[in-house]
Amino acid sequence: MEPILEIRDLKMHFPVKGGVFLRPVGSAKAVDGVSLKVYPGETLGLVGESGCGKSTLAKATCRLLDPTAGQVIFDGHDITKMGRRELMPLRREMQMIFQDPAESLNPRHSVGQIVSEPFVIQKIGTRAERDKKVAELLERVGLNEKMSTRFPFEFSGGQRQRIGIARALALNPKLILCDEPVSALDVSVQSQVLNLMMDLQRDMGLAYLFIAHDLAVVRHVSDRVAIMYLGKIMELADADAIYHHPHHAYTKALIAAIPVADPDSKRDRSLLEGDVPSPIDPPKGCAFGYRMKHPKWEQSVGMDLSLVEVEPGHWVQPCPCCTG
Amino acid sequence: MAKDTTEPLLVVRDLKAGFETDAGLLVAVDDVDFSIERGKTLGIVGESGCGKSVSALSLIRLLPQPMGKVLGGEILFDGKDLRNIDDEGMHGVRGGEIGMIFQEPMTALNPVHTIGRQLMEAVLIHQKVSKQEALRQSVEMLDRVKIPAAEIRVGEYPHQLSGGMRQRVMIAMALINKPKLLIADEPTTALDVTVQAQILALIDELQAEMEMAVILITHDLAVIAENTDEVAVMYAGRIVERAAVGELFKNPLHPYTQGLLDSIPRMDSKRKQHLKTIEGMVPALAEMPTGCRFAPRCSNPHGDEVLEERPKMVEAEPGHWVEGCACFWGRELKNKSLNYG
Numbered sequence: 051m052e053p054i055l056e057i058r059d060l061k062m063h064f065p066v067k068g069g070v071f072l073r074p075v076g077s078a079k080a081v082d083g084v085s086l087k088v089y090p091g092e093t094l095g096l097v098g099e100s101g102c103g104k105s106t107l108a109k110a111t112c113r114l115l116d117p118t119a120g121q122v123i124f125d126g127h128d129i130t131k132m133g134r135r136e137l138m139p140l141r142r143e144m145q146m147i148f149q150d151p152a153e154s155l156n157p158r159h160s161v162g163q164i165v166s167e168p169f170v171i172q173k174i175g176t177r178a179e180r181d182k183k184v185a186e187l188l189e190r191v192g193l194n195e196k197m198s199t200r201f202p203f204e205f206s207g208g209q210r211q212r213i214g215i216a217r218a219l220a221l222n223p224k225l226i227l228c229d230e231p232v233s234a235l236d237v238s239v240q241s242q243v244l245n246l247m248m249d250l251q252r253d254m255g256l257a258y259l260f261i262a263h264d265l266a267v268v269r270h271v272s273d274r275v276a277i278m279y280l281g282k283i284m285e286l287a288d289a290d291a292i293y294h295h296p297h298h299a300y301t302k303a304l305i306a307a308i309p310v311a312d313p314d315s316k317r318d319r320s321l322l323e324g325d326v327p328s329p330i331d332p333p334k335g336c337a338f339g340y341r342m343k344h345p346k347w348e349q350s351v352g353m354d355l356s357l358v359e360v361e362p363g364h365w366v367q368p369c370p371c372c373t374g
Numbered sequence: 375m376a377k378d379t380t381e382p383l384l385v386v387r388d389l390k391a392g393f394e395t396d397a398g399l400l401v402a403v404d405d406v407d408f409s410i411e412r413g414k415t416l417g418i419v420g421e422s423g424c425g426k427s428v429s430a431l432s433l434i435r436l437l438p439q440p441m442g443k444v445l446g447g448e449i450l451f452d453g454k455d456l457r458n459i460d461d462e463g464m465h466g467v468r469g470g471e472i473g474m475i476f477q478e479p480m481t482a483l484n485p486v487h488t489i490g491r492q493l494m495e496a497v498l499i500h501q502k503v504s505k506q507e508a509l510r511q512s513v514e515m516l517d518r519v520k521i522p523a524a525e526i527r528v529g530e531y532p533h534q535l536s537g538g539m540r541q542r543v544m545i546a547m548a549l550i551n552k553p554k555l556l557i558a559d560e561p562t563t564a565l566d567v568t569v570q571a572q573i574l575a576l577i578d579e580l581q582a583e584m585e586m587a588v589i590l591i592t593h594d595l596a597v598i599a600e601n602t603d604e605v606a607v608m609y610a611g612r613i614v615e616r617a618a619v620g621e622l623f624k625n626p627l628h629p630y631t632q633g634l635l636d637s638i639p640r641m642d643s644k645r646k647q648h649l650k651t652i653e654g655m656v657p658a659l660a661e662m663p664t665g666c667r668f669a670p671r672c673s674n675p676h677g678d679e680v681l682e683e684r685p686k687m688v689e690a691e692p693g694h695w696v697e698g699c700a701c702f703w704g705r706e707l708k709n710k711s712l713n714y715g
Contacts, residue, residue: 093646099566100537206655207422236421236593241637241649248646263566270639271646289645307571309596311638313619321575322568325536 052126053087054225054257055111055144060084060120062103062110066330078330080106082281083120085357086259088225093251093258095272095289097265097304099326103281104261108227111259112144113137125224142172145218149230151210155202161188161213162198168220187216191246208239215246225257233262244271265308269293274363277301280337281329283357284372287364297360299372300338339371346370381453382409383554383587384433389447391425391432392659394440400659401445402428404611407687410604412554415581415588417602417619419595419634423656425611426591430557434468435461452554470500473548473586477560479540483532489516489543490528493550500551515546519576538569545576552584559591574601595638599623607631610656610667616687617694627696630668666699676701 060081068075080103088094098104110117113129121130124144129137148154155164165187166180175183185195191212202210211231218226231247232240248271250256262268268275269289276286277300285298296302303322324341327333333340335351350369357365366373386408392401403425410416418426431437432444433456449456452471456464468474476482484492493512497503503511509528516524519542532540541561548556558577562570578601581588590602598605598619605622607615607630615628626632636650654671663669665681680700688698 099568208655237595237634238421238637238652239655241639241651242653244639245648245651248648265567266639266641269641269645270643270649273646293641304568307567308641309567309571309574309594309600310641311596311599311623311635313599313623315599321572323572325538325569326566 051089053123054090054125055086055088055259056121056123057084057086057107057111058121058123060107060110060122061118062106062115063118076331078328079281079332080329081110081117082329082332084278084281084283086276086283086286088257088259090224090257091251091255092273093260093271095268095275096259096261096278097263097268097275098278099263099304101326101329102278103329104278105229107278108146108229108259108261112141112146112227114146138172142168142221143224145221145223145226147211147214147218147226147228147231150234151207151214152202154214155210157202160199160201161193161205164202164213165198165216165220168217172221174221183220184216187219188213190219190250191216192242206239207235208243211235211243212246215243215250219250219254222254223256225259227259227261229261230263231260232267233264240267247271265293265305277304280327280332282337282355282367283365284338285364285366286357287361291361291364295364297364297366297373298338299342299344336367336369336371339369342371344371383412383452385409385448385450386429386433387448387450389429389432389449390445391428391437391443392445393438393442397660399445401662402611402659403432404662405447406608406611406613408606408613408616410555410587410589412587413581413585414603415590415601417598417605418589418591418608419593419598419605420608421593421656423610423659424608426608427559429608430559430589430591434472434474434557435464436468436474466500469496469548469553470551471553472555472557473551473553474557475541475544475548475559475561477563479537479544479564480532482544483540485532488529488531489535493528493543493547496547496550511550512546515550516543518580519543519546519549521546537565538572541565541569541573542576545573545580549580549584549586552586554586556581556586556588557591558588560593561590562597563592563594570597577601595634607634610662611659612667612697613687614668615694615696617691617696621691621694625691625694627690627694628668629672629674633671666697666701669699669701672699672701674701 061083062081063077063079065074066076066078084107096104109115111122121128124140129140162184165184169175169180184198188195193212232243260271272289275289275292277284279300285301327341339347339350350371355367355369358368360366389403389406391403392399406429420426433449490512494508497508497511513524513528516527521527521542562573602619605619606613609630615631626635633652639649652671663681665683666685669676669680685697685699687695690696
């Protein structure tokens, strides 16, 4: 099967300016050579600590940012260098859902205006057709068509996220990039929204790139999971495999840090020292081995650290410090 | 000063607190009882708006002013009646015998003062010591919360520190006067899991060293499971269930607690299956039922009468208290002829 989305060696670097004249003094390598594939109808989970570049990766993928290097191939088209006009029809098929629905919905627009905006931008349908479609979409995400005249502030967090989902669904996309879609929601509402997203995937054959920091949530909704650290993918595998048989030391550390809702659990609570390092001038070689001050870290400098397949479908960065 | 060390450190009875607004009085915490033993950790868990922060802030008179008001109840802390001491006395308690840490350390720290100055201020308010001594204590405390190169860090400003480091500074500030009680309001919600694990381990370590009690307020049941001795589950301004942590997770009785526990994805759950949900949402403060507040979302069979009469807390198992609602489930409970509090 052809992937719906293929990201090849994507890089997104931001210049860092300093000094009196704001000359470029370095670059923040937010995304530094990431390759991923998302297949139709699947959910690829993307996990990492804040600042690891996961949101930047999503933005570069849908061209909200222009990548520094690499390719994004969506549905067979290389969209990396496409102009606005060429990109327009493809934008229908790739949509985004954001973390904070309060910020991603225009407070001065009614729900009807928000959900019908994609049709307006793409010049689809008459007013009446759009209204009918909006009613259907609101119904689909568990809201009521009567709500279309109301404004975002009148809704709870969970309902606002449903509005965001309705807007993303408006143009029948094939892929939705979801950036922390449930992390601002309370647990009882979070499960409602996750159920909705899983239902929509099953009914419409959607593919998701699901970005989150909550590993239990990501495991639950994903088919495959990629672990990102400081702009690079450390490990990529089937969702169960990555949790039960992690190979990379960073994956293990991340899993060890998740608290478990069971007072009797005897999990390994070994702590990961230090903070996530800055992506400005990241260390050479394996960035995680460097953070851990691993004795074998130096061996990873200058090595080819592209992912290798250790088991069918299970890819790991082959550094002597973390996977040795 | 009657300080019987077998008595609980803090006893809260019938605490009622709320906000005077243009729309009238909104009661955010409605007759809540809890207590905490010396050196132990009480977890208060609930979703946003359930009143968990308002309960804690009421204890130390930190409700947002001028709207926030404590409307009734008793707060007995270490032999003192905190509702009846004057503001001067409260100044001595707050930051002295009771320390606090909040969710977002960046808003709790003053951005234009060095962290050293802010720590020293906390010492100088509560102890009669020289500035040199205050500085010495500040550096020592930063060292204890494992901030590397503490002597240098005291001269830095909050923006120069990472989120995890700022939370460590907050902890240092809260603990510098060796409080008997630490109130930690969502201390790790803004942090990454790896940093969260570090901060929780640090609080745990310092708690044992300093023999202090902790009130840990969070929405995260997993954090509760791993870091508390006793748990109070709050819903819509009331405590609906209260038990030792092991008992609560093994034998949750209130339908809300059960719903919460069922709706979180687990590491061993079957993937891509529907999660259990609690239908609907929390009623607005102005529209609360007088009876069981969870009834409108409850899937247990019940009649309208449950909306009228406020359920009493019953002791279902020794030390395990739960609201005994008049619904089907509640009647089952009552049939067991339980102890009413």
